[in-house]
């Protein structure tokens with residue numbers, strides 16, 4: 001069954017350019033360097049799922065015409081992946097008559113989202129958001145397959161500094177953002193990939209993310225047919241970095257559509 005992925009945001013936490021207009025090493029004249037916050041849309045088997053709900057989610061859903069979806073998968077509770085939850089009550093108008101919008105997250109991520117947006121999540125505090133149209137939480141456990149309206153999704157455990165984060169595999173596509181290491185067992189879920197969308201936060205080493213030399217070594221180990229790099233910061237100019245990449249690796253950009261069979 002084919003998997004279609006749209007990159008809604010290829011940027012690192014603060015996007016490119018950052019607020020105020022700093023582009024770093026990135027050439028402002030290349031539209032592929034304009035990057036929104038990290039998020040993708042996955043379509044498979046009739047189901048449509050977004051991964052993460054960051055600060056640019058409103059612009060992303062408008063730009064890519066996304067309205068009804070079958071769920072949101074969260075990778076972890078860093079701000080660049082959850083800040084758009086502010087828009088959830090407004091977004092859930094599209095779901096309230098038929099169903100609630102399922103939100104898939106591990107316990108720590110759910111806890112952080114509920115803590116920040118307490119006014120959307122605690123029916124005792126604000127009854128306005130209770131009943132239909134409320135977030136419908138579904139707990140994710142590492143390496144336990146999810147079925148979201150017919151889309152089978154495998155959550156893959158990753159380490160991201162002192163916290164854990166979740167990668168996701170659908171068919172022969174996998175998305176691995178925000179990690180600096182993963183347990184050996186997790187690599188078993190990344191075999192035989194047609195496409196691996198994997199983070200490379202910057203060209204130079206960072207503590208909680210992948211950087212260029214490191215991720216290229218890991219790509220050699222995982223051996224996907226094709227790899228795209230995402231979660232790109234100001235050091236990752238599209239043309240300059242593209243020249244340093246092997247043949248099967250490319251930078252992603254906002255609006256990139258990836259299809260696997």
Ligand SMILES: [Zn+2]
Nearest residue numbers: 013078080178
């Ligand atoms: Zn991030």
Ligand SMILES: [Zn+2]
Nearest residue numbers: 076078160178
């Ligand atoms: Zn993060």
